[in-house]
Every structure is written in structure tokens, then in C-alpha cells.
Ligand code: 13P
Ligand code: ZN
């Protein structure tokens with residue numbers, strides 16, 4: 001099943017996919033252990049800095065081989081790409097999905113850049129995600145003016161033909177200084193105005209109930225990166241303080257296990273959205 005088809009299915013079910021960022025073998029293993037235990041499909045995503053670290057080919061083959069190993073259905077996605085060339089490279093390596101992030105450009109430029117990517121991705125049968133409005137990046141302030149306007153979203157989706165749209169409704173990348181308060185009314189309006197899958201970026205730190213309300217009002221993909229990175233590194237740092245182990249294969253598993261636990265929790269929240 002393509003991711004585009006999966007999104008249609010999720011729309012009918014009123015459910016969402018968890019999209020987790022990975023950085024190396026250990027982090028991808030943790031999320032796949034969780035998906036396997038919960039018997040849930042998911043999106044594995046790599047950012048440009050991860051592609052820079054692993055290489056597009058290694059990221060693709062790592063994702064393919066580990067999904068197979070764990071018996072998990074999943075799609076490989078390029079997260080927050082700003083370069084057409086990087087998108088093309090990842091599509092050539094067999095990525096199922098790409099995000100073009102031109103959210104800091106004007107509406108017209110965003111439409112033009114995104115349309116070019118949609119055209120390219122079509123020839124690969126790949127899914128395309130874009131961003132309209134502005135979800136604060138790590139270390140940036142959370143500005144309300146950047147929120148997605150429902151009417152613009154409708155025009156944007158019609159003009160670009162994207163399959164998925166990242167919306168700015170009050171979430172932000174990284175942890176929050178104070179509890180986020182998602183603009184769910186706006187989300188509902190965007191959902192009514194558009195026909196594509198809506199994506200919630202900045203998933204780390206959002207309370208469970210708001211995630212579930214988001215799904216009920218149209219979110220089909222929830223991105224989580226920071227909580228995964230954080231729990232992995234915190235656990236690893238503790239491990240390394242406690243022992244002088246030089247067999248690195250013994251150092252990583254406790255950190256991987258913490259990711260497994262964390263991701264199972266996120267998946268339970270998504271599952272709970274349908275009935276709660
Ligand atoms: P967090 O940094 O809040 O986990 O957001 C992840 C994300 O949106 C990746 O694209
Ligand atoms: Zn993001």
C-alpha cells in the first residue's frame with residue numbers, strides 16, 4: 001500500500017500514523033520494537049542532517065532491512081527538506097515520501113517550489129508533504145502570526161496537489177516552556193477546507209488529550225523527534241557514568257529499550273483517539 005492510499009484509509013477511520021525520526025541503528029531499532037509490539041504501522045523519517053550523517057542510501061537500506069527484520073509495515077519519509085536536489089537523491093534511493101519545507105517563503109514562492117516537487121515525486125509515485133504557515137524550528141520563538149489560514153490552505157492544496165500538509169496551529173519543534181494550547185477550531189476549519197492529510201509537527205511535549213483531539217479533528221500524521229533523541233541520550237549518559245564498559249553493544253540496548261517504551265506510549269495514545 002502506498003502512503004497516499006494509507007492516508008485515505010486513515011481519513012475514513014479517523015486515525016493517524018506516528019512518524020518518528022531516526023538517527024542511527026539504535027534509534028530506528030527502538031521505534032521498530034515498539035511498532036512490532038503494538039502491531040502498528042508507522043512512518044520512519046530522516047531529516048536532512050540525518051541524511052548528511054548517514055547518507056541517503058544507508059538511511060534507505062537501514063530502514064528497509066530493519067522494517068523487514070521486525071515485521072513492521074512502514075514508509076520512509078524525508079523530513080523538512082529545503083533542497084530539490086536532496087529530494088531527488090532520496091527519491092532515487094527509494095524513499096516513499098518527501099517533505100518540501102518552503103514555509104519561510106511567501107505564499108506564491110511556496111506554491112511554486114512545492115509544485116515543482118509534486119511534479120517530480122509523481123514520476124516516482126511518492127507521497128509529498130509541504131508546510132503552510134510556520135511551525136517554529138528548534139530555538140525559535142513561537143509566533144502566533146504564523147498560523148495556517150484555512151482559506152490559504154485550500155488554495156495551496158488545490159494549486160500544488162500535495163498529499164499531506166503540515167499545519168501551524170500552535171505546536172513547535174522541541175520541548176515547550178509552557179504547555180501548548182493547540183488551536184483546534186482552526187484545525188477543524190483547515191480539515192474542512194482541504195482534501196489532503198494534515199500533519200502535526202512538533203509532537204514532542206503535546207499533552208495526550210490534545211493529540212487525541214487533533215486526530216479527531218483531522219490530523220493524520222504526528223511527528224515526534226525530540227522526545228526520542230532526549231530519552232536516548234539521557235539514558236546513554238547515565239549508562240556511561242555508571243560503568244566503564246567498552247563493549248558498545250552492551251551500552252546501547254538500555255537506551256533503545258527506553259525509546260521502545262516511549263513510542264509504545266505514543267502509539268497507545270493514537271489507538272485511544274478512535275474510541276475515547
Ligand atoms: P518535535 O521536535 O517536537 O519532536 O517535532 C518533531 C518534528 O516535527 C519533526 O519534523
Ligand atoms: Zn517538523
Ligand code: NA
Pocket residue numbers: 171172173174175176201202203204205206226
Ligand atoms: Na514539540
